[in-house]
Amino acid sequence: MPGSEPATRPPRRRNAKLTRSAILQAALEEFSEMGHSGARVDRIAERAGVSKPMIYDYFGDKDGIYAAALREAYVQIREGEAELDLDMRQPEEAVRALVHFTMEHFRIKPWFIRMLNTENLRGGATVREMHDAAEIQSVLVDQLREILKQGIAQGIFRKGVDPVEFYIYIASLCYFPISNLHTLRAVFQAPIDEEWLKRHADGSADMVLAFLKDRSHASDSPENRN
Template identity: 40%
Template sequence: MSDPSSAALAAKPTSKADAPKRTRNSAKTKASILAAARVEFADRGFEGARVDAIAERAGANKRLLYHYFGNKEDLYRAVLLDAYQEIRRGELALSLDQYDPAQAMDRLVRFTFRHFLANPWFPRLLGTENIENARFLKTLPNIEALHSPLVGQIAAIIERGNRAGIFRRDVDPVQLYISVAALGFFYVSNTATLSVIFKRDLASVAMVHEREAHAVQMVLDYLKTKPVG
């Protein structure tokens, strides 16, 4: 005859065993919802995006979506913040301080270009936020702190290049980054129309490589040009 108390203990789940599983499932569900929301917001904009469609795409319960992210506006904010955090993590992983100034800038330009190229949803999402006049971005906590390390990183590269006698000193790191981002952003955002206008397949591997090299050369040539006056 079996011991009833032993059977009861065997049947009763332990909190220690369950907690990691719940944590893993929670993280996976959140990641799936964020990924689905990226696509929906990028494709349809904030106003056109539907929470039902996001939940269906993520294979998640709609109630869980609201539980994890709140309402549609909060979910959009989470997507926007995650997008910026992702590119900042990639820039940090470049370890640019380990390279000489020219190599460091080369790597930053190539990374930025390739990030836009590999994530076409990102330019579309930024386009949506600009249509919204950055009203959601303005509400994100510490958004300036998220970008300040990048500005400091670029400033350090410029300073090192100037000390080495290869870069000009009168360079605003913010203006420089805007130019670096624009060289990739505009190309990716307008590949379809530019391909028709100029009768070139700008999405082809050869043209993409040519554009990337062109972007790097433009930035380095500017940094190496002596200021007028």
């Protein structure tokens, strides 16, 4: 109507969850590319599309952002593992699925390995102060413990395998070709690409399953009777 005041739009409210997620992803990329000392909060803000003061409001300071990003790296891989529904798979299938997922996660989310490299260069100071670090890992450890238990019950896995040590074997086999991608290509001319990594994951799964195999009846096999 003529003479009436123009309608004013209410200010757009920022989705706090999405904003926090965007900051964490930007921080993962910045810290993984530049390391802890080389990372800059202003670049994280630019990557996330937010103001620098907003980042400080969310996380306090640079160390706070780094700690949150490191935690997020662990959360992301555990969330991806949860989607595998390992509990619904047969033991051998579950192990193969976990190996292939681990390799693929390291490949498509390189900031995970780089963040871990950065934290190890810093002596693990931040992860030791992470109050829920063990809790984040516990879900996978419990799943692996159950998978190993089922394999033993079915007579296909041997007893005495610690689930944490077993996961370290899996992570090691998947970690090395990604973390050393460029040097392996240069020194050994290894044709490391997506197809090569898939074959490596297949072989790694074969190796860890052979490690788990129950050999208590090996002496009864025909080749051992001669």
